[in-house]
Amino acid sequence: MHRHTFSAAVTVALVFLWASPLFGQNVDTTGYNVLFISVDDLNDWVGCFGGNPQAKTPNLDKFSAGGGMVMYDAHGAATVCNPSRSSLLLGAHCYKTGVYSNAHDLKKAPGAKDLITLPQFFSKHGYHTISRGKMFHGHKIKGKPGYDWGQEFFDEWIKPPRSIWPPKGAVPLSGVPYAPKGHKRDRAFDWGGVGDNDTTKTMDYQTAAWASEQLNARDFDGKPFFMAIGIYRPHLPWYVPQKYFDMYPLEEVKLPETLANDRDDIIQDNGKPIYFEDSWWKRMEKHKAHRQAVRAYLASITFADECVGVLLDGLAKSKYAANTIVMIWGDHGWHLGEKQKYSKTLLWQESCRVPLMVKVPGVTPTNKRCHGVVSLIDMYPTLVQLCGLPANPKNDGRSFAKLLHSPDMTWNEPILTTHNRGNHRIYDGRYSYITYNGGEELYDHRDDPMEWTNLARNPEYAAIKERLKARVPRTNSPEAPSNGGPGKGKKKTRSVR
Structure with a gap:
């Protein structure tokens, strides 16, 4: 099939799919488009997810009220940007591709050489694929300045403007002194008001406004489109216009619930702690x-929400509103002091759980939370099935298309999350099993949603632990070569810390 031809066979497949018992209703989805929106480093602090009642996210909440189903128990395949994004966009787990960290190059990974990315798959089947903003992780391109965000995987890729950063002499803009050591890493963990309080000057707003304009000005040569848009905040540093900070008076901000001795039951056999102290938390x-x-x-979440709102409003005003699937997702979670930790990387709930929202016009109900257990790696086969395309047999994920019409059905097949080579988490909706360098953790989310009590050494839970442990990959591909970009380094990635 020609890569730019949306064939009659596909059209027939679409009609058959939506008239079949899978959805139990007739919906005309001929030529369905896809709007694929990532929000970098966004955790569940979104109103409709309930992760933090302080969070002001009116646009995402409006999206939920208008049929954007909340996939309440969604998790990333990895806990940092590059392996998470590479996994979901390839439809393959890290332990197969060898892309375990931000330093690893998807394009050089032996385990990925025979795989086709999600946008390439849609292009192959007649879609016009177009992207702006961060979608893939950055890689250096020889002879070209800066890092790419996956332009070679799309038919059309538009480079976004630069982010607004304060002058070097003005940092740390937060006023919180950098640590004496590790200054380079500390420089990223900063925040403050920028951009003369004008949202329209920011990279993310301009990306969203550009996408909105495309939706209202183009016919994409008569083809269905796959549009991938990356919103960068709330990725560090948290530089957004001051007005978003002003929405959260400092004296009214409440901190996440924490436990002072949370890590005391996570120790090696010799009694020493498994995890290093987090330098950002110490600071x-x-x-x-x-x-x-x-x-x-x-503040950064509310800013990102406004940018997403610009894009969603643009879709609503366009001729594509009634036949466009929308997926909005974060690539991994983020710790805000829980377990004495800031940032991501680890295999606890705060790093693994992600916001995922899906709208299929005429199918997904309004104001609905689905509690089925899904992984971001499932998005690839789900979109393929929703659009009536032939399945990609190399996808590791499981389509959750059925859940979108029947969100209350049981859906708790255990899912896998990985951090660096050989460290994994298996989660089934109630229990979370974590293994690292032979060490183990087990948590019961029904009784202990904060993961404060490690049950791995409790004999009463031995059978549960063994059941989940059996799902852990037995082999792990070698690490892919370095991409020379963000997170570069000659040393192999370390185990979980």
Whole structure:
């Protein structure tokens, strides 16, 4: 089939799919488009997800009210940007591709050489694929400045403008001193108002406004489109216009619930702790800046929500509103002090769980939470099935298309999340099993949603632990070569810390 031809066979497949018992209703989806929106480093602090009642996300909440189903128990396939995005966009787990960290190059990964990315798959089957903003992770391109965000995987790729950063002499803009050591890493963990309080000057707003204009001005040569848009905030540093900070008076900001001795039951056999102390957490603790950090993350979420709203409003005004599937997702979670940790990377709930929302016009109900257990790696086969395309047999994920019409059905097949080579988490909707360097953790989310009590050594849970442990990959592909970009380094990635 020619890559730019939306064939009659596909059209027939679409009609058959939506008239079949899978959805139990007739919906005309001929030539369905896809709007694929990532929001970098967004955790569940979204109103309709309930992760933090302080969060102001009116546009995402409106999207939920208008048929954007909340996939309440969604999780990433990895807990940092590159492996998470590579996994979901390839439809393959890290332990197969060898892309375990931000330093690993998807394009050089031996385990990925025979795989086709999600946008390439749609292009192959007659879609016009177009992208702006961060979708893939950055890789250096020889002879070209800067990092790409996957332009070679799309028919059309538009480079976004630069982010607004304060002058070097003005940092740390937050006023929280950098640590004496690790200054380079610390520089990323900063926040403050930028852009003369004008949202329209920001990279993310301009990306969203551009996408909105495309939806209202183009016919994409008569083809269905796959449009992938990346919103960068709330990725660090949290530099957004001051007005978003002003929405969260500092004295009113509440901190996440934590347990002072949370890590005491996570130890090696010799009694030593498994995890290093987090330097960012220590810095916030030293300068009593936890509240300021939480406020900055909330401000960045509200800013990102406004940018997503610009894009969703553009779709609503366009001729494509009634036949466009929308998926909005975060690539992994984010710690805001829980378990004495900031950032992502680890295999606890705060790093693994992600916001995922899906709207299929005429199918997904309004104001609905689905509690089925899904992984971001499932998005690839789900979109393929929704659009009536032939399945990709190399996809590791499981289509959750059935859930979109029957969100209350049981859906708790265990899913896998990986951090660095050989460290994995298996989660089935109630229990979370984590293994790293031979160490183990087990949590019961029904009784312990904060993961405060490690049950791995409790003999009463031995059978449950063994059941989940049997799902852990027995082999792990070698690490892919470095991409020379963000997170570059000659040393192999370390185990979980």
